[in-house]
Amino acid sequence: MKLLISQLIEGPNSFHFESQRDSWMGEVAARVGKAGHKVLSPLVADLSLTKLEPDYYLRGQMSFEVEQSCARCAEAFTLPIQHSFDVALAHVEHGRVKSVEIAGESEELDVNFFDGNEIELGPIVEEQFFLSLPYQAVCKDSCKGICQQCGKNLNVEPCACATGQKLSPFSILHEYKLS
Numbered sequence: 001m002k003l004l005i006s007q008l009i010e011g012p013n014s015f016h017f018e019s020q021r022d023s024w025m026g027e028v029a030a031r032v033g034k035a036g037h038k039v040l041s042p043l044v045a046d047l048s049l050t051k052l053e054p055d056y057y058l059r060g061q062m063s064f065e066v067e068q069s070c071a072r073c074a075e076a077f078t079l080p081i082q083h084s085f086d087v088a089l090a091h092v093e094h095g096r097v098k099s100v101e102i103a104g105e106s107e108e109l110d111v112n113f114f115d116g117n118e119i120e121l122g123p124i125v126e127e128q129f130f131l132s133l134p135y136q137a138v139c140k141d142s143c144k145g146i147c148q149q150c151g152k153n154l155n156v157e158p159c160a161c162a163t164g165q166k167l168s169p170f171s172i173l174h175e176y177k178l179s
């Protein structure tokens with residue numbers, strides 16, 4: 001999806017995109033799917049693009065559901081994601097950055113560069129998709145994980161292995177208190 005900057009109005013320009021309706025978002029969903037991420041819902045992005053002479057500022061929110069593998073029990077589960085992001089878009093003309101001030105002013109802001117008269121949204125949304133994914137996810141806070149000895153999923157039922165052999169900081173603390 002290319003936005004022609006000449007067609008933008010002063011102030012915020014708001015857009016709503018969905019993978020089921022907008023083909024370029026469908027393509028983003030297909031690409032992240034090929035990269036091994038199973039998106040279980042439409043990919044939705046609300047974007048607001050504001051001109052900040054000579055650069056642009058993109059504020060966005062993405063929402064979708066993605067299949068994840070639990071870091072504790074290894075079961076697949078559905079993780080709903082709501083991801084907000086801010087990206088500064090520095091305008092590059094004839095290979096030169098017109099302004100780098102936007103990068104220096106706010107160190108937390110992601111800075112992307114665009115060339116010419118249009119802003120390509122696909123790569124930005126795709127990058128934000130990957131940034132939104134957690135490094136590790138658990139199916140639920142109370143997930144008991146799998147037994148280190150027999151490999152049983154302890155959410156299903158407790159196993160017969162002796163729990164005393166489990167080494168956790170708490171069990172060590174407990175033994176210390178008893179002695």
Ligand SMILES: [Zn+2]
Pocket residue numbers: 070071072073074075138139140143144145
């Ligand atoms: Zn789990």
Ligand SMILES: [Zn+2]
Pocket residue numbers: 147148149150151152159160161
């Ligand atoms: Zn066990």
